[in-house]
Amino acid sequence: MTITNSPIFHPGGGSLTASSPLNPSSYDAVVIGGGFFGCRIALYLKEHLNKVLILEKEADVLQRASYANQARVHNGYHYPRSILTALRSRVNFPRFVSEYRECIDSSFDKYYAIGKITSKVTANQFKTFCQRIDAFIEPAPIDIKKLFNNNLIEDVFYTKEYAFDAVKLKHRMLNDIETAGVKLRLNSKVIKLEDADNLAIKIFVESPDNQDIITAKYVFNCTYSSINHILDRSNLPTIPLKHELTEMALVEVPDPIRHLGITLMCGPFFSIMPFPARGLHTLSHVRYTPHCFWKDEDADVKTVNPKSGHKTNYPYMIKDAERYIPILSKCQYVDSIWEVKTVLPQSEVDDSRPILFKKHHGLKNSICVLGGKIDNIYDVPPELKFMELTGGVI
Amino acid sequence: MATYDCFVSVVAPLSNDARIVKPFVTEVMEVLRNNYANYELVLVNDGSEDDTAEQVCGLLKEYECIRLLNLSRSFGTDVAISSGLDSVIGDFVAIVLPESDPPDLIPDLIQQARLGYDIVIGIRNNRSGEPLWMKVGAKLFYLSCKSIFKIPLIENATQFRVLSRAVVNAIIQVNDKYRYLRLLSSYVGYRRKTFTYEQIRRYRRPKLKSFLETVDIALQVIVVNSVRPLRFASYLGLLASIFNILYMGYIALVYLFKDQVAEGWVTLSFQNAIAFFCISIVLTILSEYVGFIFERLKGWPAYYIAEEKNSSVLIADRDRRNIVKNSDNIQV
Numbered sequence: 001m002t003i004t005n006s007p008i009f010h011p012g013g014g015s016l017t018a019s020s021p022l023n024p025s026s027y028d029a030v031v032i033g034g035g036f037f038g039c040r041i042a043l044y045l046k047e048h049l050n051k052v053l054i055l056e057k058e059a060d061v062l063q064r065a066s067y068a069n070q071a072r073v074h075n076g077y078h079y080p081r082s083i084l085t086a087l088r089s090r091v092n093f094p095r096f097v098s099e100y101r102e103c104i105d106s107s108f109d110k111y112y113a114i115g116k117i118t119s120k121v122t123a124n125q126f127k128t129f130c131q132r133i134d135a136f137i138e139p140a141p142i143d144i145k146k147l148f149n150n151n152l153i154e155d156v157f158y159t160k161e162y163a164f165d166a167v168k169l170k171h172r173m174l175n176d177i178e179t180a181g182v183k184l185r186l187n188s189k190v191i192k193l194e195d196a197d198n199l200a201i202k203i204f205v206e207s208p209d210n211q212d213i214i215t216a217k218y219v220f221n222c223t224y225s226s227i228n229h230i231l232d233r234s235n236l237p238t239i240p241l242k243h244e245l246t247e248m249a250l251v252e253v254p255d256p257i258r259h260l261g262i263t264l265m266c267g268p269f270f271s272i273m274p275f276p277a278r279g280l281h282t283l284s285h286v287r288y289t290p291h292c293f294w295k296d297e298d299a300d301v302k303t304v305n306p307k308s309g310h311k312t313n314y315p316y317m318i319k320d321a322e323r324y325i326p327i328l329s330k331c332q333y334v335d336s337i338w339e340v341k342t343v344l345p346q347s348e349v350d351d352s353r354p355i356l357f358k359k360h361h362g363l364k365n366s367i368c369v370l371g372g373k374i375d376n377i378y379d380v381p382p383e384l385k386f387m388e389l390t391g392g393v394i
Numbered sequence: 395m396a397t398y399d400c401f402v403s404v405v406a407p408l409s410n411d412a413r414i415v416k417p418f419v420t421e422v423m424e425v426l427r428n429n430y431a432n433y434e435l436v437l438v439n440d441g442s443e444d445d446t447a448e449q450v451c452g453l454l455k456e457y458e459c460i461r462l463l464n465l466s467r468s469f470g471t472d473v474a475i476s477s478g479l480d481s482v483i484g485d486f487v488a489i490v491l492p493e494s495d496p497p498d499l500i501p502d503l504i505q506q507a508r509l510g511y512d513i514v515i516g517i518r519n520n521r522s523g524e525p526l527w528m529k530v531g532a533k534l535f536y537l538s539c540k541s542i543f544k545i546p547l548i549e550n551a552t553q554f555r556v557l558s559r560a561v562v563n564a565i566i567q568v569n570d571k572y573r574y575l576r577l578l579s580s581y582v583g584y585r586r587k588t589f590t591y592e593q594i595r596r597y598r599r600p601k602l603k604s605f606l607e608t609v610d611i612a613l614q615v616i617v618v619n620s621v622r623p624l625r626f627a628s629y630l631g632l633l634a635s636i637f638n639i640l641y642m643g644y645i646a647l648v649y650l651f652k653d654q655v656a657e658g659w660v661t662l663s664f665q666n667a668i669a670f671f672c673i674s675i676v677l678t679i680l681s682e683y684v685g686f687i688f689e690r691l692k693g694w695p696a697y698y699i700a701e702e703k704n705s706s707v708l709i710a711d712r713d714r715r716n717i718v719k720n721s722d723n724i725q726v
Contacts, residue, residue: 287702292708
């Protein structure tokens with residue numbers, strides 16, 4: 001497998017001990033960020049280009065959003081207020097499930113409950129919406145309905161939704177990357193981008209033991225919450241993004257709901273989902289999962305370390321959740337996953353989760369990609385058609 | 395100070411309170427931070443027309459664990475509080491009116507609730523500052539509620555109170571547009587305790603309601619919570635009908651035993667007057683109830699939440715310490 005810490009491991013030959021800035025390594029395309037979107041885009045690029053490199057800041061791929069954001073793949077149930085996002089999820093769900101079958105956990109039943117008070121949809125609306133996008137929906141059985149507080153819940157539906165095992169998905173991606181011959185460089189933080197000349201972009205990379213410069217014809221900035229960090233350091237215009245410090249609580253759930261996933265729609269509610277990578281459930285709450293938010297243009301582009309000791313909001317999440325599902329009071333808190341979640345400001349208005357694909361941002365052939373839902377990856381390839389047109393020729 | 399391992403929610407309705415909301419929130423947050431590990435302050439903006447909501451938005455960036463519920467219009471204090479009760483998550487919930495209730499008392503009240511009293515109700519120690527008609531009217535109101543209408547109201551009770559989770563759960567089950575909380579918390583039962591306190595005046599005098607508004611509320615409380623007026627109408631109707639039957643007998647007797655029945659217009663007038671009097675009373679009461687049934691039949695929600703906002707205290711602020719590096723010599 002062509003995985004190295006720096007220095008770069010070259011295909012078909014021995015590794016160079018250090019890349020001299022005077023003799024920079026050059027690639028057809030460099031993808032910054034080894035998350036799911038970064039890896040998949042690198043794989044697409046490899047179909048058209050010879051030398052493709054992934055630069056990842058962490059010591060492994062799929063460590064941040066692809067792991068920490070909730071491991072759900074669904075039919076679009078979450079977006080009754082954004083029919084496009086819902087429909088894309090509905091279309092992409094079966095493709096994702098069949099392509100990554102071995103990473104999918106489908107061994108639980110998924111229920112959607114509709115809140116009576118402050119819900120933005122009614123049970124009828126939700127049902128009609130699911131029928132419109134042709135997503136599976138059935139009334140929940142009586143013994144499931146009994147778990148809920150009737151005064152606060154209007155109705156409960158049985159649906160089809162799966163979780164993916166982020167660890168298995170990581171191994172699968174590593175395997176795909178190796179098979180395709182995509183280079184991967186871990187522990188490598190991109191400091192800045194610079195226009196070398198009209199044909200290439202210089203990428204300044206910092207590793208624990210050295211700094212060097214790589215050149216590439218195309219650069220894909222797939223760093224999710226760090227997109228603006230790189231742009232800012234490269235003196236390129238930043239993109240309006242909203243960041244949230246989010247907390248997912250990991251809990252041991254009581255037996256009767258061990259094989260259930262439950263989401264309460266649609267308002268300041270919560271969701272409890274199996275998290276196969278840890279054999280636990282995640283509890284997330286619309287009101288308490290985001291601890292704070294900021295926009296890059298409000299202040300200087302700031303780095304918030306999601307992992308530095310924040311006070312957990314778990315007591316708040318569980319107190320609210322057990323009002324709706326009393327049995328949740330028996331949950332045991334284990335741990336929390338912290339992450340910086342990034343969304344487009346427009347998503348706040350229409351509740352959609354589109355993928356941002358911004359070509360030639362600040363530099364020619366520099367492309368910023370902000371992934372949305374993991375299974376919407378299939379919406380990206382049409383955007384990469386220009387590769388075919390240029391024939392991948394540098 | 396020791397922080398207690400219980401979750402405390404504070405509900406405060408806001409109505410054009412822009413001038414007092416900041417000192418109020420500061421005071422409440424100080425009490426909560428000093429006493430409890432987990433807490434929330436739920437501010438319900440009851441359709442304020444001033445910049446109350448903007449003031450609160452500023453506070454959301456400064457303080458943690460505050461939630462703002464913006465109602466779509468003004469629904470009245472009781473509905474505003476009950477919308478807060480529908481969404482609070484605490485083990486104990488304190489209802490506090492920003493204008494008049496002292497937040498310092500919250501820990502004491504919560505402590506009493508922790509000792510097993512599910513409802514701890516505040517009673518104001520005087521009605522000073524109120525006009526005579528209000529004092530007399532209130533006395534009459536409480537007296538009639540107690541003796542005539544059998545409504546279990548506590549004299550001079552205010553909204554300031556602490557409820558346990560059990561009581562909050564009981565109250566939110568009452569699916570009624572008229573949620574007169576002072577009465578509801580009696581109706582649902584549970585162990586109850588009262589305390590007497592002196593109301594404060596934050597910035598301005600608590601706004602007094604006009605005579606008509608007060609009478610309106612009193613009538614609403616009686617009509618919504620008691621079927622006695624309806625029973626009264628029934629008795630009156632029954633009495634009138636018995637009277638009418640007797641009167642018919644009288645007419646029959648006159649017809650049988652009198653030769654000349656020309657005069658008698660006085661009796662006739664009296665009969666008409668009494669009958670119409672009774673009918674009017676009955677109609678009045680009936681119309682009250684028909685109105686109430688109509689409202690209930692409409693089945694409209696008691697309130698709408700236009701938007702909800704939460705504290706977003708940036709991490710950089712979390713470690714902020716209340717320290718100044720310099721002291722300027724300013725004339726005070």
